Amino acid sequence: MQYLIIGAGPAGVNAAEQLRKLDxxxxxxxVGDEPEAPYSRMAIPYLLMGNIDEQGTHLRDRSDHFAAHGIDVSQGRVARVDPAAHQVVLENGEKLGYDRLLIATGSSPARPPIPGMDSDHVASCWTLADARAIQSRAASGSRVALIGAGFIGSIILxxxxxxxxxxxxxxxxxxxxPRMMGPKAGGLLQRWCESKxxxxxxxxxxxxxxxxxxxxADGSLVPADLVITATGVRPNVAFLDGSGVSIDQGVLIDRQFRTNVQDVYAAGDVAQGLDFCTGDYAVHAIQPTASDHGHLAAVNMSGRNAQYEGSVNMNVLDTLGxxxxxxxxxxGVDGGDQAELYAPDDYRYLSLQFQDDRLIGANAVGLYQHVGVLRGLIQRRAPLGIWKQRLMRDPTRLVEAYLSTTQVI
Ligand SMILES: Cc1cc2nc3c(=O)[nH]c(=O)nc-3n(C[C@H](O)[C@H](O)[C@H](O)COP(=O)(O)OP(=O)(O)OC[C@H]3O[C@@H](n4cnc5c(N)ncnc54)[C@H](O)[C@@H]3O)c2cc1C
Structure with a gap:
């Protein structure tokens, strides 16, 4: 069997390793188009902060890791996919055959059509190459404007x-x-940043x-030597033109990661996969989802049948502490209930969203101990029973609710 994976990010690498275990x-x-060893974009902020070097961003420590597992990693940019011939064509004209193909090409930053966006002093923060450019230009004391305070923007911040x-x-x-938190939580984050x-x-x-x-637009000027944009991402799908692979917000896949084209699968940021909480198909563009996708896509590519339960969409930020x-x-959802704690002076906020007696969503600020528990309660779809009313009265009793409903105590 010949497996070909396009894209050397977390989805592609996880898939390759899982395939090796199974076959x-x-x-x-x-085949990936970036020159570096497979790396994690998630590590870029730590590189920019000087906490790690470039080696520290690599997905696997040892330089011979992939060779040792019989996984061939090469650099090349796929220009087109020809499903009838079971081939992909690289930009240099080389053709690579496959029995099963995984599209794991991730996404790229989308820049809004605003005058001046293509100037030299406008940069993205998406690749290691971008990180090197920022390292050389964002020196202490320089004036930097960051456009976009979504999840990625706030990480870069x-x-x-x-x-x-x-x-x-x-x-x-x-x-x-705004697409991650409500007004009170978002307001706390803003006030915190301003205080810093x-x-x-x-x-x-x-x-x-x-x-x-x-x-x-209000006529003011934000002075800047360097402008960094973080204004959303788009899946990398241009090379699929003419392949017959169906695309909506991303590559459409079923619960086994199959596209509509025989022997072609997709995973990670490029794929519109099942959302655990909504039951809809969505592009999450987060690493845990990409890793889950890669792993399970490989199980299905190997001929086994693993029905995907969907991933929980989640974002965790550490913003200046x-x-x-x-x-x-x-x-929240129509007909659902909400519990809320708001302590603006302490920069603490918690909102819990319930459907019947299950926790289906949450926002938290300044509450370190609750992150794992929130995920656990949502992911297990645990019926809370009497604990729902207790949480409605005091949402901070999450750990007790978790322990009680998992019958650990
Ligand atoms: C600065 C930054 C910080 C982040 N922090 C977090 C975080 O804290 N938590 C979190 O969950 N997520 C975070 N993310 C998002 C996370 O990195 C992505 O969700 C994850 O990388 C997706 O993995 P992937 O394998 O699907 O795609 P990618 O990691 O993007 O890998 C896809 C690869 O395919 C390559 N490729 C594209 N087109 C082609 C082609 N035609 N031919 C060959 N190769 C191609 C791409 O260049 C890329 O190398 C962050 C992202 C950035 C930029």
Whole structure:
């Protein structure tokens, strides 16, 4: 059996390793377009903060790891997929055959169509190459404007602030992390950042970028030597044109990671997979989902049948020392119940969303001990019984609720 994987990120690497475990004699090849050893984008902020070096971003420590597992990793950019011939064609014209193909090409930053966005002093923070450019340009004391305070923007914010730059953040939504948290939690995050010397403008659009900085729709200027954009991502699917593979927000897959095209599977940021909490198919663009996808796609590619239960959409942020997180259906559902704790002076917030007596979503700020428990309660779909009313009265009793409903005590 010949397995070919396009993309050497967490989804592709997990899939390759799982395939090796399940199919001893198979030929397994990963082709990815970045020059470095397979690495984790999640580690880039730690590189920018100086906590690790580039080696520390690699997904596997040893340089001979893949060879030792009989996994061939090569650099190349796939230009097209020809399912009828069971071949992919690289940009250099080389053709690679496959029996089963995994598309694990991830996503790329989307830049809004704003004048000046293609200037030299506008950068993304997505690849190791981007990180090197930022390392050389975002020196302590330089003025940096960050456009976008979503999940990725807020992760980058932390790394930039730690570099000692004069940082300003601009978010078009009414609050920070608007697709991850409600107004109270987002407001706490903003106030926290401001208290740490980071300028934050919310509810205002960027009109243009020029050599002085970022011009906002309200007429103000955010002065900047370097502008970093974090304004969403798009799945890398252009090479699938003409392949017949169906695409919506990402590559459409079923519960076994199969696309509509025979022997072609997809996983990770590029794939629109099952969401555990909503039952819909969505692009999560987070690493835990990519890793789950890679693992289970491989099980199915190997000929076994593993029905995917879906992944919980979740985001965890450490913003200049303030931990926050969102899980699942944090906005709640029609007919559901909500419990809330709001202690703005202490930068603490917790909201729990229930459907019947199950926890289906949550937002938390400044409550370190609850992250694992929240995920556990949502993922296990544990009926809370009497604990629902107790949590409605005091949502901080989560650990007790978890222990009681898992019958550990
Ligand atoms: C700065 C930063 C911080 C992050 N922090 C977190 C975090 O804290 N938590 C979290 O959950 N997620 C985080 N993420 C998101 C996380 O990194 C992604 O969800 C994850 O990398 C997705 O894995 P993947 O394997 O699907 O795609 P990727 O890691 O993007 O890998 C896909 C690979 O395929 C390559 N490729 C694309 N097209 C082609 C082609 N035509 N031919 C060959 N190769 C191709 C790409 O260049 C890339 O190397 C972060 C992302 C960034 C940028």
């Amino acid at each position: 001893d004699g198979a030929a397994i090849r990963i 932390e790394a930039l602030a730690q570099r000692g730059v004069a940082l300003s953040v601009i978010e078009q939504g009414q609050r920070m992390v 010397g980071v300028g934050v403008s919310t509810g205002v659009a960027v009109e243009a970028v020029d050599t002085d900085g970022v011009r906002l 303030l931990l926050s997180c969102s899980f699942g259906r944090w906005e």
